[in-house]
Amino acid sequence: MEKNRELAKIFDRIADFLEFKGDSIYRINAYRKAARVIKDLPEDIEALYKEDRLKSIPGIGEKIASKIQQYFEEGTIQKFEELRREIPEELMVLLDVPNLGPKTLRLAYQSLGVRNLEDLKRAVKDGSLARLPGMGPKKVDKIRKGLEIFLRGQERMLLGEALQIGERILGHLSPLAIRISLAGSLRRMKETVGDLDVLATGDRHNIIQGFVETPGVTEVLAKGETKASILMDDRQVDLRVVKEEEWGSALQYFTGSKEHNVHLREMAKERGLKISEYGVFSIETGDRLAGTTEEEVYHLLGLEYIPPELREDRGEIEAAREKRLPRLVGYDQVKGDLHVHSRWSDGTADLEELAREGARLGYEYIAITDHSRSMKIAHGLDERRLEEQIKVIRDINSRRIGCHLLAGIEVDIHPDGSLDLDEAVLKELDWVVASIHSHFHQDATERLLAACRSPWVHCIGHPTGRIIFSRDPYPLDLDAILREAAATGTALEINSHQDRLDLNDIHARKAQEMGVKLALGTDAHHLGQLWMIRLGIGVARRAWLESRHVLNTYPLEELLALTKKGIRRK
Ligand SMILES: [Zn+2]
Ligand SMILES: [Zn+2]
Known part of the structure; x- marks a missing residue:
């Protein structure tokens, strides 16, 4: 199918060249159409060429067929080469x-x-x-x-931003569609997202009209029979309305990843099947065998259903074949947030507000982890203020006005590996996150190893220090940290703030495999950031984590018991 893509690209480019030259619109459209037909073809174009069946493809006429033939015989298309010599391709x-x-x-x-x-x-x-x-x-x-817009569109956006745009569109379109879903890297919860893809079934006209009228749309880039593209927050969103019976195969196809789908296509081929956005077909008879649901598509290939977050060709297809996919932690299984700032340091919410908001979100607990003393710009707490805060937290909990607040801290790790607060106060706390906030260029390994070995530290916060689109991780031997964390029973954080997502999916998976527990925390500084826990759960799922690997899925009593046990072991 590699050749299908390549040929489609050549025909599209020829159309570009002709458009640039002001050629006839009929000729331009003929090439565009050929490109689309070939790209969407469920069969291998090279096989069709070898069987002399090019002209049997609907939408491919005499002229285009002869150009395809030329491509396979001479390795290129004459017309394309001429145009390329005439006009610089990068201009197109x-x-x-x-x-x-x-x-x-x-x-x-x-x-x-x-x-x-x-x-x-x-x-x-x-x-x-x-x-x-x-x-x-x-x-x-x-x-x-x-x-x-073009330049911004070339970049990717944060998962959190993409998710908010996507949900606005879903909210607006859901009443108009029979089925609707986000697709692409956003559905896979990848940490950054390019264009947004939305897929729907139902009345085409209504859905497309509703889509271009979504509040917040700044420009309609294209509007056709089955597809439309808009700009929203300067981001391109593409909608496709597909036939009801093609829902599963289309959703599977447009969710990707490319690597996952390539692997799946190869597997299908071995079983005498062709898989495309239109369905799963028998190569021999051409019969359509599946495609209404994604489950059907995977089952026909002899696979367990693979959740979107796993579709990266990182072993999930093999695991699905052997029926050993993990039972991923669910978006509704998290019982609390383990990294939240309040007004006591640089947050904006007061403690009581956080307790009430936690209850509203259905949480059992929220860990209050304000900054420690040396974070002066963040009004970090010294021992005296922390003692005071602990009292206030115990008082709020005794009044049972909301979810339980864990008395905690995000304690700074000094460049020499020592902690920013006395152990006399640290040992009173329910939950201690230790983080690096300074000397980012210094190798952080020794600092983090020391923090893991501290009997008072439950968790390492944003372990690599990276900030997406703006700061690389500090120099670090992550394997050494993972080994030490496993040995000392120290959890590592999946910081769930959209700018961080740290640990990332690959590191978190490795941590679990090495026996380290993970803790999700939004690092919220405002009530309006608590929703980002979802992004962290997305990372956890992409890391193949089950609920037992994630501390926040444990009920309060078990969480407290587990973390105490960790301390005793050290
Ligand atoms: Zn921090
Ligand atoms: Zn923080």
Whole structure:
């Protein structure tokens, strides 16, 4: 199927070139259509070529068929090569810049020598684009805006941001659709997301109309019979409405990952099956055998159903075949948050508010983990204020006004590995998270090993220190930390804040395999951040964790007993 993708790309590019040259719209559309047909083809195009059946493909005419033939015989398509020599290919990417049509692009190319993205940015900036005939400040302004979106769209966004956009759309469209779901890397809960994909079944017209009218849509990029694309918060969201009977195969296909799907296709082939977004087909008879539900698709291939978070081709297909997939921790199984800041340091909520909010969320407990003394800008607590806070927490708990508050701290680990507070106060606490907040360039291994060995530390907070899109992990021998954490019964955090997600999925999986317990904490500084626990659960699921591996799934009494036991062992 590799060749299908490659050919589709060539035909799409030919259409781009022709569009740029101002060729006939019929010819352009013929190439676009060919690209789409080949991309969506459930069969291997090379096999069809070998069987001389190219012309039997619906939508492929004489001319296109001969070009496909040329591709397999000569390794390329003459027309494509000619166009490539004529026009720089990197220029074609710019056809995707919103508000910059092929005519303007051609003008910029011919008059200003714009050949790539860098050239275009310069021409917008230095005003040369605005001086071209037919261009004015208004038009250039629109192109500038389009360029900004194009550049941002090339980047990825945080999982938390993507999830919020996705849920707004689901909320708006659910009443209009029979079935609806997020797809792509967002459904797999990957830590960053590119474009957002939404899939639905039901009345096409209503759903697509509803989609482009979703509150917050800033631009409708495309609107067709079965597909539409919009911009929301400057992010592209693509919707596809599929047939009811193709729901399962389409959802499976558009959820990915690419690697997972490639592996699945190979497996299908060995069983005489073809798998595509339209269903699972017998290669021999062409009969459609499954596709209404995802479960059906996996079962037909002899596999257990694979939850989306596992679909990365990291052994899940083998495990599903041998019926040994983990029973992943559920989004509804977490009984509390183990890393929350209050007004006592740099948070905004007071303790009573947190207790009430916890109850509203159905939590049994929330650990109050404000910063310690040396975090001066965060008004970190010294021993005296911490003693005071413990009293207030015990008082709130005795009044049973909400969920139980665990008296805790996020204690700083000094560069020499010592802790920021006296052990006299640390040992009074229910839950001690130890974290690094300074000297990020120094190797952190010894510091974290020392923290693991402390009898008062229950958990290492954001263990690698990375911040997505802005800070790399500090230098660290993570294996050494995992070994020490396992030996001392110290939990490692999956910091669930959207900027951190630390440990990440791969590290958390390794930690579990080495016998380390994981603790989820949002690191919330406001009530409005407590929802991010979901992101942490997503990471835990991507890490193959079951509820028994995650401390927050234990009821309060068991959690307290477990963590005490950890301390005794040290
Ligand atoms: Zn921290
Ligand atoms: Zn924190």
